[in-house]
Amino acid sequence: MTTVDDVPATEPSTGNEQQSKTVLLVGNPNVGKTSLFNALAGLRAKTANYPGVTVDLRVAAIQVRSVDSDPHCQASADLDLVDLPGLYSMQPASPEEEVAAKCLRGEFQGRMDHSPDAVVVVVDATNLSRTLVVASEILELNLPTIVAVNLIDAAQAAGTEINIQELSNQLGCPVVPVSARKGNGLDTLRETIYDTVKPDEVALPIARASCVAGCTGCPFAARFDWADQVAGCSTESRKTVSRDLTWIDKTLTSPLLGLAALLTVMLSVFFMIFWVANYPMQWIEMAFGYISETVAALIPSGPVALWLWFPLATLLSLAVFAGAYRLNEMKWTRWSTGTAVAVSLLIGMLPQADFHSLAVDGVIAGIAGVVVFLPQICILFFFITLLEDSGYMARGAFVMERLMRRVGLPGKAFVPMLSAHACAIPGIMSTRTIESWRDRLVTILVLPLLTCSARLPVYVMVAALLFGDSPGKAAIMFAGAYLLGLIAAFGTAFLLKKTVVPGEAAPLVMELPSYRLPSLRNALLTMLDRGTIFLRQAGTTILLISVVLWALATYPKIPEAQLPVDERQQAQAALEYSAVGRIGQTIEPVFEPLGFDWKIDIGIMTSFAAREVLVSSLSIVYGLGEDAAEDTDLLVETLARQTKPDGSPVFTTATGLSLLVFFVLAMQCLPTQAVTKRETGSLKWAIVQFCYMTGLAYVAALMTYQTLAALGFA
Amino acid sequence: MTSFRPGTMQCLELHAEGLDAVRLKRLGICQGRLLELIGPGDPMILRIGTSQIGLSRRLASLVLVQPVEPNRQDAASQD
């Protein structure tokens, strides 16, 4: 066996004089740098039609070669291609612009502490003059520079011809027209990069004239004038009958209609989620029903010799461990191997009936409970990506700024708030685009209140329980839950402004990108990525929690003598006797005013680290409390059947909505708290966040339940 | 420039300082540049060259502008 130990891997390039060269992709925000980076490196970093999406350096190793030489002895060069955050000017106005500017100057500590070997300035063919401004500044750095004119497809469609030769003469550097989306011009770009960084060529210092040399006025204005002039010389606009989109824009950015449009868009996305996802969800449910039956049938019910059973069960369990480790990309260290072997041996020693229950009620029920929601999560990401790509989101930010400023949030907080609707973690990361620390802190603190995709399984479960037969009502409930999250976030921001973090948000000045036809491919790929992440979570964390919960809900076993005579009550009594039953009943009084029974409390406790666990926990806890004959039932049906000791149903409208409100507002996500701590630099803010959210969730759920109960919905 | 109606204008002076000034200038709102107000309100929409900029009224009030009438329409109404 090769050594697997804790010695950090040495950098492969250390001590090697043939260090690979660095090529930077720079340019204005939203000109398609990341798209070009993805196209060149075959990667899938996040892109969107919104300025400032990339907030981090991203490096990929690529190989470039000359095209014309003999393919067998083709010279090639290995490069580190770096995707930088967008920047409007070398005079940075935000931390990530500063990162980009420092990289260009070779002053960035760590990876980029040397001057780049080449710079690819990406400009937007549909907006040449504005995007050339920063090119003039970069050209003055006298680095080996290539200008890539991206979105050439969009420019052609709009009837703009760009004279590449003329542009190249004006700029004094190679100019390559490309389309990152269509893939045009990529080979030429690779070749040009190769020519620029050719290993055997000594780079001569380049002396380019500055367009602002000897200029006394505002240097920005001079650059803009220069860019106007260059763009004017090299573009020719055929008058085409282009579709006039201004009236749409007028509507989408007007104070009232714009807000209404935002709501309509959100509502229709949620309706789609609920309606379209129905079919694949049924298929998944059927598939799991089948798997569950097959597994149950495969486990022999009659006695099997121990020498045969023990190794079989142990091996099976080891195989599941191996699969989970692989999914999680975990190494087989001494610890992880030990755990896997020990647990597998334990499982091998289980009585056959318990093994059956573990497989069916624990593993399969737990995973099925969560995987069913895969279609919904895929659809959500698909539509959000389409919207992001269309350019609508900037209008959303524009419309929302009026409201946001009032509660002390900057207009720029919309970007993080948007990503937080998929997952709070990238949301918190993208608060790095907010310049002022005060604005950034407020945004981070309120972000986890927005509805992330991990809440979807909970919402869907409640919707199916309460409004299973009417997609319209379910959509309204969904929109309500999203709205509640938004309102809570705004309300909290306002309170924070009045108390802990006083001050005003920085006023908005932001580019509104032009509308573009969204890329279906991008949306599909994003959907695939997010679906994979979700499944990985189901195969690892949720599997683990499911097994542990199953064990706690099965042991200790109720003594035969205490089993009730009525067969229908036996399973229930056994569950109440188990560790889970005891814990749940102890904390029941805490959540009782919210309308939750102790099984729901168990769900809340186990979903402390990841909220979607609630669904799998409820599947396990309620499933175990039932007779074996009902094993293969769907979660929602099982839940709808549950009754309190007095015979009334557990999941009334009041309890369902109270549970919903609790999950809209509660923190219930450990990874988010870790990110909050890192980005704010102190544990204090993570604790503040956790406490205020949990408190808010409790009080709001209490109010919901008590009000509805008083109105007779309990 | 908060008191103007839609139309083209020239930027005369910026009264912004520090970060605000940089944020305005790098998007093309600086001395001598032509701006076109296409969506008045708060925030308002400007067209600068081929790009559109959303601008909050609070920042707009720091920008001193002079109307430019390409067609000599409603000449004196905006002073």
Ligand SMILES: Nc1nc2c(ncn2[C@@H]2O[C@H](COP(=O)(O)OP(=O)(O)OP(=O)(O)O)[C@@H](O)[C@H]2O)c(=O)[nH]1
């Ligand atoms: N039609 C067309 N659209 C493109 C092309 N390249 C990029 N886009 C779109 O332009 C938008 C912006 O692309 P990004 O790659 O995120 O831009 P970026 O420069 O990395 O932006 P920041 O990270 O925000 O600075 C996305 O919606 C892309 O789909 C292209 O060649 N043609």
Ligand SMILES: [Mg+2]
């Ligand atoms: Mg990017």
